[in-house]
Amino acid sequence: MSEPLPGPALVIKPEGMTGRTGRYEKRLSDLDGLFADAEAFAARLATEADRVIYHVDEFRPSGAAGDLITGISTLSAGRVGAEFHMTRGHIHAQHDRTEIYHCLSGHGLMLMETLDGQTVVTELRPGVVAYVPPVHIHRSVNLGDEDLVTLFCYPADAGQDYGIIARSGGMRHRAVADGTGWRLEENSGYVPR
Numbered sequence: 001m002s003e004p005l006p007g008p009a010l011v012i013k014p015e016g017m018t019g020r021t022g023r024y025e026k027r028l029s030d031l032d033g034l035f036a037d038a039e040a041f042a043a044r045l046a047t048e049a050d051r052v053i054y055h056v057d058e059f060r061p062s063g064a065a066g067d068l069i070t071g072i073s074t075l076s077a078g079r080v081g082a083e084f085h086m087t088r089g090h091i092h093a094q095h096d097r098t099e100i101y102h103c104l105s106g107h108g109l110m111l112m113e114t115l116d117g118q119t120v121v122t123e124l125r126p127g128v129v130a131y132v133p134p135v136h137i138h139r140s141v142n143l144g145d146e147d148l149v150t151l152f153c154y155p156a157d158a159g160q161d162y163g164i165i166a167r168s169g170g171m172r173h174r175a176v177a178d179g180t181g182w183r184l185e186e187n188s189g190y191v192p193r
């Protein structure tokens with residue numbers, strides 16, 4: 001009789017994950033140009049350039065078509081001027097590749113956009129699963145005052161294209177504070193594609 005082989009032991013909790021194959025971090029200094037308020041960004045940069053704004057841990061068994069990348073993204077709370085902390089955002093290099101995000105803790109938004117500029121949002125609270133359909137630009141936004149932690153899963157051959165947002169001067173909408181809440185604001189620098 002053959003012995004069973006041990007499968008990968010991934011444990012993913014709001015505090016972090018075990019069994020990761022990789023990690024990356026984005027510091028405040030990596031996010032230059034993302035936020036509307038350049039003065040507020042410069043003021044924070046002066047004292048917090050090296051602060052990690054978000055980090056991503058992942059389990060990537062391979063990059064093969066049909067394989068899956070699973071991981072956890074942790075986005076800190078805070079604002080640059082009125083605008084909430086967010087990830088750079090991307091579209092998958094293979095445009096038709098999809099993704100799910102399961103909110104483990106915190107409060108935020110999955111801010112999505114179609115190529116013709118239609119904004120789609122899913123508000124994230126613990127337990128919510130956001131679905132990113134094919135050909136949707138997507139970024140996470142932290143609307144709360146604690147870390148926004150999401151478990152994500154997407155095809156291993158998807159890839160990330162960041163140029164799509166850069167060429168349009170950002171996404172069409174920005175998530176900004178509104179009293180104690182939030183609202184979406186038109187991005188004045190947006191260039192329709």
Ligand SMILES: O=P(O)(O)OC[C@H]1O[C@H](O)[C@H](O)[C@@H](O)[C@@H]1O
Nearest residue numbers: 056073087088089090152154160
């Ligand atoms: O790629 P960014 O916009 O920097 O966002 C960071 C990360 O967010 C998600 O968790 C995705 O699944 C990752 O693949 C992505 O790289």
Ligand SMILES: [Fe+2]
Nearest residue numbers: 092099138154
């Ligand atoms: Fe993605």
